[in-house]
Amino acid sequence: MAKVFFPDHLMSYCKREREVEVQASTYRELVRKLGARYPGIEEVLLEDVAVAIDGEICHEPYMEKIATDSEVYFLHRLAAG
Amino acid sequence: MSKIHVVTRVNDEKVEFLCEPQETLLDVLRNKLNLTGTKEGCATGDCGACSVTLDGRLVCSCLTLAAETKGKSVGTIEGVADGDTLHPVQQKLLEHAALQCGVCTPGYVIAIKALLEKNPDPSESEIRYWLAGNLCRCTGYDKIITAVQDLAGQSDKFKEVV
Amino acid sequence: MSDTHDYKQIGTRPIRPDGVDKITGRANYGADYSLPGMLHGVVLRSPYAHANIKRIDLGKALALEGVYAAVSGADFPDVAAGGMGGEGGGDFKDLASNIMARDKALYHGHAVAAVAATSRELAIEALDLIEVDYEVLTPVMNLDAAMAENAPLLNDKIYTMGVNPKPEQPSNVAARMEFKRGDIDAGFADAEVIVEGEFRTPTVHQGYIEPHACLATMNQGGQATLWCSTQGHFEVRTAVSKTLDMDVCDIKVIATEIGGGFGGKTVIYQEPVAILMSKISGRPVKMVMDREEVFRASGPASATLSKIKLGAKKDGTLTAMSCWMAYEAGAFPGSSMAPGAMCIFAPYKTDNFLIEGFDVVVNKPKVAAYRAPGAPQSMYACESLMDELAYKLEMDPIDLRLKNAVEKGDQAAYGPKFNEVGLRECLIAAKEHPNYSRELTETQGRGISVGFWFNAGMQSSAEVHINENGTVMVIEGNPDIGGSRASMALMAAETLGVPYEKVRVLVGDTETAGFTNVTGGSRTTFATGMAVIQASQDIISQAKQRAAKTWEIDEDQVDWQDGHAVPMPGVNADWEPLSLAKIAAKSGRTGGPLLGRASLNARGAGPGFSVNIAEVDVDPETGKTEVVGFTAIQDAGKAIHPAYVEGQLQGGAVQGIGWALNEEYVYDDKGVMQNPGFLDYRIPVASDLPKIDTVIIEVPNKAHPYGVRGVGETPIVAPLAAVANAVRSAIGIRVGELPLSPPRLLAAMDE
């Protein structure tokens, strides 16, 4: 199962859980499953955050593959200079 | 106010134009003669992007009145290359990757050429002080200075002083 | 240190494809375009830093012969609040109000009206005829004033975001953010040494030499064409469509050559104004800022205050790091506090940290991105304090950093775990560099600092066309600010096996290139480069098909080597290898022209670390600091064109040196900037500087086919603290406020 880590700015959605395990093969599936657990988080995870999957940052995540041992971190989307 | 009729030479070509008394050479070059290779970075004499030569002397065209050029000879970036051959200053700046955005570059070409015509073998500090009036925000100056150093001491290339 | 790949062209230093045009004055920048019948637009700017706009009357200006349009905020559509995407990206409603003030002028120089006339002089004359009634308000000019209780408010609709429960009173603090991990109190309790400090940085400008410039024309069918100097013409198109309520397909944006941007040309100022005035007048409108307007009304970077505290064991191991940081956003919310906060502790392994950040509005121009936006300010604070920690521990400052430096597998303070990163390699290269150990005189000092930036991926498109003689045309969508055409051509040449000299690169406009995000975020060589490589690979697979057809064998029996299709080893055919030129010459009979394409949203941008060594000489009589040596070391993953990578390192170093020593906005008590020109806002000039030595470290980024990591932004991060630490070592005193100008240092030395 993939390990998912929540940063502070998502705490209000994820019932202050820092780390959860989710079985998912794509980002969308992961988000759907998280959405079922934490109402309201789905849109944020699709529209507002960037994600790092196994260290690779993706600015606008959607259909990225998630492996069974993946580590998923959410972070702020950043403006570029 | 009546306009001034000016006959001058630009890049060795006879040029005539009408200008206002307060109009700068930079504005005339860019807006009336369509010589947009000379750039405006500040219009106050602080950046050197507008460098041209007036009778062989390096000047900021933003501080030069167009009317002052009457009967004189103006050299701009468009006149630096010799036909289809780049001037050695141009060639060296390219080889050293001494431009990034390139907006300061026409001014540098003019200023460096003027330096080498005056002093074909400048030291690093002479180069840096000569070019202190040309601002470049991209390169940190390093590659520009190196390119000039690479040209220094080759007096044969720079003997024709206009 | 460098990888083992055997590249033929990547890593060489050819002349850039656009070089001749740029060295001969032929290349056209933003202000170099004209159209027949063109009008000149100029902007009326607020003479007050903070004022309500009671009334604007354009009548007399419009009545002047030769004036064909005059507009104020009321002439622009209402724009709904909504994100431009990205923390700190701000919102379109704010962007619209920044472009043309609605009911409030929020900084001295804020646009309140504009005029288009047959000449610039006439337009300026017309500005004098515009009547504006202001109700002048107290300006709020710095963080202390803005965050004070009962501070005058810039906007009574701003309630601090990120505070729970939602505050009851509006405030100048637009947002509060917190990043934390572990147990900060336990971390400090565990520390054997604790250091604390307060650090301030001033408002500074990107200082690109080319002022903002555009030319717009709109036809009677409502279709606009816009030439402008920008880092991203697709984003300009979006912003114009939002601020003028136009359909994206009615806006064509042509990115001119760009005379520097550094983040400051990722936003727009005049473009919608020019289009609107073109619509009204039926004639093209050109708008060019003068240098004073550039300073007064375009993108400075945030002034900041950071209060920071570090705890460590005697051996240097960090046990706790905390920072309270506030960033000025200027007139509208959206500073780069968030990335600043995310970068500050990124170089170090940290179990316990706490970062509290504030985004604060003040009556200054709305800040814009400036190279690694947010990071130079916060990392200046952290790296200065790391230096103090090294003094306290009597440890070599590089050793202290090596003790704590992150490497593959460590969790970054901003969240994810690092893949391969080159921080340790940079630190070791610094330690071994002769500039780190050469003799210094009595008045000289040396300082080091680490720099970091995430680097971005984002969306890019590219096409590769093969001409009938096998030469190559690359079409991509990133304005070339620093030689990117050369790196695109090198990557296409390497991939295809064609000589670099046979590759041309076009930066297409919004109608000829596929959608591509800005030249920014250090993404161009990485992400657009990846698109160019994939489009080139697309060509290779098509060329192999064509060869297979020519040879009447199966496609999988064809291989690609050195720019030629060859039969696979073991395939029973003695065909001569087919060059791209031969395949292209006969492409008509094998299926038509060869056209490769790729579009992507690049993931896996490799973070960029750097280490800088500054050597300074401080004159005890005058307090003037001379930089006598500077060494910039940075991990580029793989340098496609090393000369332009070095150029990024050198240019960023010098911008950082200016930030550390000279540059700052100086305001009077009415909120009017006192130094809006290059004479008084002094950026470094050639005679201020030594050679900038560079070392390119290459720890390949596995997510890019050639190992590239972005290099454009990291270079500006480390110089601030490197210089400050060198000054500290020269004078023996820590001055925690930039710039380290002569009077400030003199005062510190006198104390």
Ligand code: FES
């Ligand atoms: S434009 Fe003339 S010196 Fe800057």
Ligand code: FES
């Ligand atoms: S190359 Fe951009 S200003 Fe010099």
